[in-house]
Amino acid sequence: MSVSKQSVFSMFSSSFTSTRSSDDPKNSHYESQQMREVHSHLEESIRPYIDLIDTLRSVGIHKDLALPTIVVIGDQSSGKSSVLETLSGVALPRGNGIVTRCPLELRLKKVTGGVSWKAVISYREKRTEFADPSMVERHVKTAQDELAGNGVGICDELITLEVMSPDVCNLTLIDLPGIARVPVAGQPDDIANQIKKLIIKFIVMQETINLVVVPCNIDIATTEALKLAQEVDPEGKRTIAVLTKPDLIDKGTEKNILAIVQNKVIPLRKGYVMVKCRGQQQIDDDISLDEATEMEKEFFQNHEFFRRLLSEDKATTKSLANKLTQNLVDHIKKSLPQLSEQIKKQLWDLRDDLKECESGPPQDSKGAKQFLIKILTKFNGRIKLLSSGEKMAEKNLFVLLREEFNMWNDHLNETKKSLKQSTKEKIEVLQNFRGRELPGFSNYRVFEVILQNHVATLKNPASKLLNAIKGIILDHFTEVVETCFQNYPNLQSITKDKIDNIQSSQQAKAEQRISEQFKMERMIFTQDPIFLKALNEIPDSETFSIDELPVFDKKSKYSDMLEAYYEIVVQRMADQLPMMILFFMLKQTAKLLTADMLSLLKGVKVSELLFEDTDVSRRRRDLQARLDRLSIAQETLSNFEGSAE
Template sequence: MRGAVHSHLEESIRPYIDLIDTLRSAGIHKDLALPTIIVIGDQSSGKSSVLEALSGVPLPRGSGIVTRCPLELRLKKVEGGVSWKAVLSYNDKKNEFVDSSSLETRVHEAQDELAGKGVAIRDDLITLEVMSPGVCDLTLIDLPGITRVPVNGQPQDIGSQIKRMIMKYIEKQETINMVVCPCNTDIATTEALKMAQEVDPDGKRTVAILTKPDLIDKGTEKRILRIVSNEVIPLRKGYIMVKCRGQQQIDDNISLEESADMERDFFQNHEHFSCLLQEEKATIKSLAVKLSQHLVDHIKKSLRQLNEQIKKKLWDLRNELKECEAGPPQDPRGAKKFLIQRNPGRHEKSPLHPIWLASFGSNSESGMIILTVQRHLVTIQDYKTAERIQFSHKYRGRELLGFGNYRMFEGDLQKHVATLKAPAIKLLNTIKEIILEQFTDVVNQCFQNYSVLQNIIMNKIKNIQSSQQAKAEQRISEQFEMEKMIYTQDPIYLKFLNEISDEKFSEDELPVFDIKSKYSEMLEAYYEIVVQRMSDQLPMMISFFMLKETAQLLSIDMLSLLDGANVSELLFENSDVAPQKIG
């Protein structure tokens, strides 16, 4: 059976259909949406009949929910050797058969297996590929009919389930939405048309098909004509009226060819609808012509975007292929060389590369980790500001207590300098976590296909970081012990004091500084010196122990893996890598 659309498709859009078919055969449709025709409609609107008439393939029909799973119909034209063959695929199953009379039964069985026997629906795609010299290369998808009130054991949210399923398909810009509406209902209340308007408000990719014109009430013909003339609910692609085979015609074994002749006779002899034939707004044949025109235009518009999507996908796949790489050499010498080259620090794109270079005295720009550390090291300066204000206010006006005693001066400073130790240690812990996270990312980048090596290196990093943290914490404690010794150069002290005080002093006036009214400013000036000194020293300590020495120690441990170890075992690839390379 050759559907009415076939010959026109072959003549007008053959090159475009061939292109989409080639892409689909290559599996592009698994990753990218290709131009497709979607058939939607309210329950029992006649959409399966329309699909049958267009494709020439008899599909399940009846009352209630007939289409209970999305049915993707792939028509594939083949020349010679095959008169008719179909492949029904679903849920990782694939069944081939050559008897077209069993098609309806097999689709019902597939729906029963996926959705269960009854009236439930399932968002699992059933793919029916039909190969025959009498079909064209085309893809049509029939979706469950929209229902509003659950009946006969349907779940209470059956309407919402169906709408979600439909929306997933029709919202794609690559689809042409064929909305099927019975003539004997009020089109304004048609849920399918409302949904199409939501995703395609301008009607650029929506065609409305009016079915069952033989069932309309007498006297409503003019209202139907106004709809077809785009006067009620305007659609840019318009409306087409069709009369498909009814159940009685199927029972009488009337073929699709005979049904098409009967359809034309119906419109030719109809008192009101005969004008639609001249306007090419009636019959399946007219629908086929319009549909093929819309489809070729849609393919043309989609090609540029599809080309960009394919290029992007190809670029992503090439990057993934690079990550899979060819794998490590099998000989021990080559494997050791490979491991040396994959050292996280030596890797040029690694965030640790600047640290690696710095650890050997090379000049380099700060890497990602350095910048992250620097952003967190400003916390000591922030803490300093709060302490300065608190200290200044706390000791202002206490000159009657007599600050001429140097031990009092020293004790007060030691007390407030000691308050900086807690935030310094907290900063060290914070930086450690940041560095560990960055090291983990780097190791995953460099050895993403080698889980054994990843685990070994991460254990080494954690051990090194713990050891380095203890050293850094000890060094910070020693620094605070040294700060108990009140010391600074006189010129530096004068500089800070002159910045704080409203009076200006020189080294010649140092003996007269024992002025009780200036004690608060003198204490604040020295405290500023201490905080500034710590703001420089702490980042240097943390960077040295947690970054530079860690990179050096990690490099040494990495190279030590080459001595006495089975490098081939270290470079054993993950089980999922090989299939990716083959695929």
């Protein structure tokens, strides 16, 4: 740009000063022309920055990160509404108690080209355009009633009022509710705390310039608004104070007020400005804002103490507008690099979050069915991998199953000891069971009964093993269901029901086969070579060959024969039961489940199966909305930086 921003502001300030001191019509005409040229340079230098932030706020980026802005705060009846009124050129709601009940973003845009006056008010999804300045108060009240309810309550939802006129400055600021000290009728007892929390929510952010409105006719140190500003900005780096109602101060306190404005009492880095806006009497007398502006200038020109503030550029609403615009643009320029980095970081994080939050099903029926086929195929694939022993979680399924099978094997080995002990006791009383056999021969029926009774003690442990394995497999299947269908509660429920039904059926089959196994074990059978091998492996036992079978049927070897045969039973049970359980509860369940899942593609409404959990779909929508607005913001910033170069 050919004219620097700082030089333009200097021209702007000097023009205001010369205009105030000149009563010559010719000079006034010349200075008006000069002012138009200055405004033209101002438009070129500052409007793009303010428009940039307004655009980002319109996109909704303020929901994700703080934007450079000016926030107006003040105690009730501090003159806050009057200041905004003078800056904007429109009548805002006035009255006793809380007038501003929602944050009001005031966007002032100086326009040319035949536009006389136009405004747009927007909140939530509503947007109303109008061309009558007298309708501003009504529209703002309507918006506040809709957001905060009829009455005197407050709300933190933003109302945006955009005013386009050739008679306003280029400025955007946010007006917040006045700080109440005592609740009035209809207000909650904690209204003061509610308002303070709302104010702090805005002013605590480092990107915010705090414009504090303070009446001249009270002790500045006692104002709640300035106290709040000092809490969040103790060094006064981003606070500007506006002193109002200078015509109401007590006689003799002028020098004290002057010292405040000159930054000698409570220092603020951005300083003070004194203004005199329309009072209620002037409003009642139908004094226009233009007339009030002229009266303000005359008040300071004729004031014995405050006239010096004109030359210091610390008085009048025009001086305030100049100061605010300059500070806002400087603040925006300083904030842009950090703002750009914050947007980049949030975009990076959001893309990762969206990856975790699986994309939802297409809305069209054909696309939805293809989506269902895809996730069912993925589910079946994971179930097959699970049943084949692939690692699907931190601990492999077969590691857990093997732990149970090892405990089953350990239990079987423990029962060998109890068999040995009981065999000795039974042999001692075996004579009581002697039948017609001659001495030296054993009763084979006794041999059978001892083994049959001992094997029968394994039934309950076998049943517990089956239930334990069922529980482990069910947990892993359920985990796959919840992982693959985490967003679809109906599909989850249907699949879990299928697993329960299939496992119940398979458990019944497994129980039947285990029962048959125990019945077969009552037969007391094994091949002769297997029995002899087991018998010969018993420590301290004689060795026998198959040719000696008829001669070692004697009581002295009775316990060894029982021990040898039970070793064979243990080996059979150690392998057979786990194999049965794995076959029915895992392999067959997985096979039946994957086949049954494909039947969901027939006769069931796809939309019902793919109905999403509300929280999940809402989170995805929120993430996508954030991604969209941050992407727009990044593009807007990129285009702005490109055009600035």
